[in-house]
Amino acid sequence: MKAPRDEIGNALIALRNKGYPIVAIDSDLASSTRTDQFQASFPDAFFEMGIAEGSAMSFAVGQALEGNIPFYVNFAMFVTGTAWTQLRQACYAKANIKLVGSHPGMDDGPDGASHHALEDLALTRVLPGITILTPADAEEIAAAFEQAVNIHGPVYIRVAREPMPIRDKTQIPRVCDIAAVADTGNDFAILYEGTVLEQASEGYNRLCSAGIQGKLIHVATLKPFNRQRFLQLIAGCPRIATIENHTINGGLGGQIAEVLAEEGLSTALTRLGTQDTFTESGNSRQLKEKYGISATALYEALS
Secondary structure, eight states, X not given: OBOGGGGHHHHHHHHHHTTOOEEEEESSOHHHXXXXXXXXXXXXXXXXXXXXXXXXXXXXXXXHHTTOEEEEEEEHIIIIIITHHHHHHHHHTTXXXXXXXXXXXXXXXXXXXXXOBSSHHHHHHTSTTOEEEOOOSGGGXXXXXHXXXXXXXXXXXXXXOXXXXXXXXXXXOOOSSEEEEEESOSSEEEEEOGGGHHHHHHHHHHHHXXXXXXXXXXXXXXXXXXXXXXXXXXXXXXXXXXXXXXXXXXXXXXXHHHHXXXXXXXXXXXXXXXXXXXXXXXXXXXXXXXXXOSHHXXXXXXX
16 A cells, blocks of 8 residues: 555656656645655755745746746645636646646545545546546556656646555556556446545455456546547446546546437446535545445445
8 A cells, every 4th residue: 555645756856857847836735745855856946835826826837938847736626726717827828837636535534625626627627728647556656747747738637645555567557548457347347537546446346256247447547538448448338337536527427427428328327426515524535435435335336
């Protein structure tokens, strides 16, 4: 078990060491987002903007205009929500900025609804020109960051706070777009964004143990969404479940519902996530169970 956010600083350091003109921008949360590791190695390329998220986003755009590749790292709620107007303008300008949202969904459990980023995928997915990456385990963070710096334009990377298992990649390597990381049949398909790797994998294994065979699909790039590959993967599957540490509205579940409707498919869809409600303070794992983001909910939906 390892927390993906623990690799944020290391990933930034690795990019800088490879010669990318990386700068890191913080809003008084460097120790929580692990950008303090980058600060220690490259203090002249680290900018502390304080609790002024709109200004930090605007500063990131300025850094991009000067030829740097800025990574603005903050809690997902703040980097997408608090600074949304400035982010929208950055997307309009096609600014080459990279945003990293740690503590997504209910990962910041005890801080409650004000800090639970259950809308960040919807807030970013609606913006033209932005790329949305949802890497899963800690081993995938560095590669996702390098993928981001090779995309010219705004990129949002969602990085889980909670420790999670490391997926065995000997058969299926890291997913950079959309792919089945496990495939035993066509009874069902589970699609997940990276921060719920653990819940999705556990639910999948329970179903397979019960003799129900299907596909476990990681959507590592939510936008742009690879519609053609998605349709190939779910061909012949009568039931689909999406699971996300997010509201069911506007995120992964929304994306899949839109495609199924537009394609005229009769595939049964269950969307697991928060059901148009604000959440509460508590242990993040217990909260996910309460709000139906769990292996149990997946099993019950597809068994």
